[in-house]
């Protein structure tokens with residue numbers, strides 16, 4: 836099953852967290868699940884913080900790109916864009932907040948659930964919850980903005 840990341844134009848598909856064309860990256864896939872969004876990821880042993888637990892920077896990275904992916908899904912829906920090959924809206928992160936509630940164990944699948952809190956013409960706010968083995972370990976909020984034509988200039 837395709838995620839929103841499979842519909843990004845090639846030149847926007849190299850992100851370390853979510854670019855399908857980045858062979859060294861996480862290549863996450865984000866989908867609708869009901870009214871919310873979903874991303875799954877299985878950390879490797881080398882994603883260790885202290886033995887047995889996932890490095891917090893990785894978790895922030897997953898929430899980051901789950902946020903931009905969810906934002907792209909929300910913008911596509913709000914703007915009536917029917918996704919075909921590479922016509923998905925592309926957002927960048929304007930703000931990323933992460934709260935680590937509990938240590939996140941390595942050794943299974945991580946599930947990140949997103950709730951679309953606000954959708955504007957260009958800006959989307961997503962609330963994220965990250966679960967390991969069904970236990971809520973991290974929460975976050977991502978403000979994403981549709982990438983401007985002058986990005987990086």
Ligand SMILES: CCCCCCCCCC(=O)SCCNC(=O)CCNC(=O)[C@H](O)C(C)(C)COP(=O)(O)OP(=O)(O)OC[C@H]1O[C@@H](n2cnc3c(N)ncnc32)[C@H](O)[C@@H]1OP(=O)(O)O
Nearest residue numbers: 847850899903926927928929930955958978980982983986
């Ligand atoms: C080439 C693209 C590659 C795509 C890769 C995506 C990877 C995704 C994950 C990432 O790691 S992205 C990389 C990290 N992020 C950046 O490097 C972004 C750097 N910042 C920027 O480029 C600009 O500041 C940004 C595009 C985010 C906003 O600039 P704009 O000139 O487009 O924003 P504008 O001032 O028009 O504001 C649009 C809305 O966003 C809001 N906004 C802008 N910056 C914000 C901020 N920092 N925090 C919260 N809200 C912000 C702003 O208030 C406004 O809200 P309202 O529509 O409600 O009025």
